[in-house]
Amino acid sequence: MQGKLQGKPPVVARDTTGLIGTEGPVWAVIRAEAAALAEREPMLRPLVQPVLVSASGLQMLARVLAARLSGGGVDRATLEQLMTGTADDELLRATEADIAAVVTRDPACPGPCHVLLNLKGFQALQTYRFAHRLWQDGRQEGARFLASQAALAFDVDIHPAARIGSGVMLDHGSGIVIGETAVVEDDVSILQDVTLGGTGRDVGDRHPKVRRGVMIGAGAKILGNFEVGACSKVAAGSVVLKPVEDRTTVAGVPATVVRVHGRAEVPAEEMSQDIS
Ligand SMILES: CC(C)(COP(=O)(O)OP(=O)(O)OC[C@H]1O[C@@H](n2cnc3c(N)ncnc32)[C@H](O)[C@@H]1OP(=O)(O)O)[C@@H](O)C(=O)NCCC(=O)NCCS
Numbered sequence: 001m002q003g004k005l006q007g008k009p010p011v012v013a014r015d016t017t018g019l020i021g022t023e024g025p026v027w028a029v030i031r032a033e034a035a036a037l038a039e040r041e042p043m044l045r046p047l048v049q050p051v052l053v054s055a056s057g058l059q060m061l062a063r064v065l066a067a068r069l070s071g072g073g074v075d076r077a078t079l080e081q082l083m084t085g086t087a088d089d090e091l092l093r094a095t096e097a098d099i100a101a102v103v104t105r106d107p108a109c110p111g112p113c114h115v116l117l118n119l120k121g122f123q124a125l126q127t128y129r130f131a132h133r134l135w136q137d138g139r140q141e142g143a144r145f146l147a148s149q150a151a152l153a154f155d156v157d158i159h160p161a162a163r164i165g166s167g168v169m170l171d172h173g174s175g176i177v178i179g180e181t182a183v184v185e186d187d188v189s190i191l192q193d194v195t196l197g198g199t200g201r202d203v204g205d206r207h208p209k210v211r212r213g214v215m216i217g218a219g220a221k222i223l224g225n226f227e228v229g230a231c232s233k234v235a236a237g238s239v240v241l242k243p244v245e246d247r248t249t250v251a252g253v254p255a256t257v258v259r260v261h262g263r264a265e266v267p268a269e270e271m272s273q274d275i276s
Contacts, residue, residue, distance in 0.1 A: 038052065130146055
């Protein structure tokens with residue numbers, strides 16, 4: 001599968017027409033997998049239809065998300081328009097890197113079509129990407145609405161102002177909370193029930209800064225404005241209240257250093273998260 005995802009990401013100009021059809025390799029794989037799925041399981045045709053009728057990767061993404069997020073008086077078509085009208089090539093590249101991250105890191109993942117159609121951690125992250133773009137464009141109400149629909153639909157609450165890099169996996173998704181001034185750099189993996197929050201004592205810039213390649217285990221709470229260093233691991237169930245050095249595992253409540261890694265490990269990519 002990795003081989004199928006290799007190649008240059010597409011360049012998609014800012015799309016206000018919904019007609020842009022520049023395709024990266026992943027979207028062609030998704031379309032082929034969706035067509036095969038519709039053949040095998042005709043009952044699931046309504047699920048894959050948004051993929052099959054879409055002219056571009058951006059449309060596929062927006063249609064799949066709109067089907068999940070519509071409600072509160074806002075219909076699918078309006079949501080789709082809201083999302084496609086704000087996307088650009090940077091967003092699509094991040095989405096492609098996120099798909100590749102899940103396919104390569106999740107041993108249970110059969111392929112990119114499954115990621116797009118079924119994985120709510122991925123869907124929540126993509127909704128955030130559109131909400132963040134709206135936020136940057138000064139459209140705070142639209143951004144908040146999308147974030148709120150995502151919290152309802154996926155049980156993932158990401159503030160639209162948070163800054164999240166690409167190649168990020170939100171595994172399982174449920175219960176993840178990422179605060180307004182949090183930063184998550186590229187190639188990070190975050191498992192269910194993780195909070196990147198404030199302590200409740202600070203205002204302004206008050207949330208964690210998670211550097212590249214970090215793996216954050218299920219249920220971990222990282223509270224406060226400090227760095228979680230590159231390629232470090234946060235053990236499941238930890239409460240982290242102090243900075244974490246690069247290439248370090250922390251565990252416990254409150255978390256303390258339990259291991260310093262060799263230079264070769266990239267925990268998020270290896271998803272070396274086993275509990276023996
Ligand atoms: C932390 C983790 C990533 C392992 O990292 P590691 O750097 O390889 O650490 P080690 O396994 O060498 O463990 C180092 C020490 O931390 C302890 N430790 C590991 N995980 C721990 C946890 N969650 N809580 C408390 N202590 C933990 C180990 O017992 C060990 O202690 P010891 O040195 O006294 O024997 C892994 O234990 C973990 O928590 N993974 C998250 C998995 C997850 O969220 N799964 C959900 C799947 S749905």
